[in-house]
Amino acid sequence: MDDEEHEVYGQEIPEDGDMDGADVDMAAAGDDAAKLQELDEMKRKLKEMQGCDPSISTAEAKEQVDARSVYVGNVDYACTPEEVQQHFQACGTVNRVTILTDKFGQPKGFAYVEFLEQEAVQEALNLNESELHGRQIKVAPKRTNVPGMKQRPPRGYNPYHGYPYRSYGAPYFPPYGYGRAPRFRRPMRYRPYF
DSSP states (O other): OTTSOOEETTEEOOOGGGGTTOOOOHHHHHHHHHHHHHHHHHHHHHHHHTTOOTTSOHHHHHHHHHHTEEEEESOOTTOOHHHHHHHTTTTSOEEEEEEEEOTTSOEEEEEEEEESSSHHHHHHHTTTTOEETTEEOEEEEOOOOOTTOOSSOOOOOOTTSOOTTOOOOSOOOOTTOTTOOOOOOOOSSOOTTO
């Protein structure tokens, strides 16, 4: 096995002494740095084209996008994003139409329309209760979800869960069960006069 020739990507593995006079191509290293810089520049331009300022955090960017978007309810299942875009084209420039689907790919019956201008949202709200594909759609401004905040009130009192304001300590279990009285038990040994 020692006399076999090992190759790495078509080249021989250098011996320890062979590395002293090895030539390294520094121009290739400079090309990599230029490529990385070019890639970063392209990413920045892509974010600008999507309407996101690179200096803004993701939460702020999401709030800005939600401020330019509307919720469209009661959308027909056969409706395509292009038809929704044509319906809202009079309000302003439509940036994106999202029709949500379930895990089987079937539409859920509502959509989100994102505009380029925030003023277009007010125009889109005027299309509330208009007709699209023979159905009366509902248009409302899109709200930003806050993680961990429930929109519904908590459930009522459940006797099987502990009441949060009182603490009883350990639960009490009657020795013979609820509603049962102990039966007469005979003593262990016979006592005729006791």
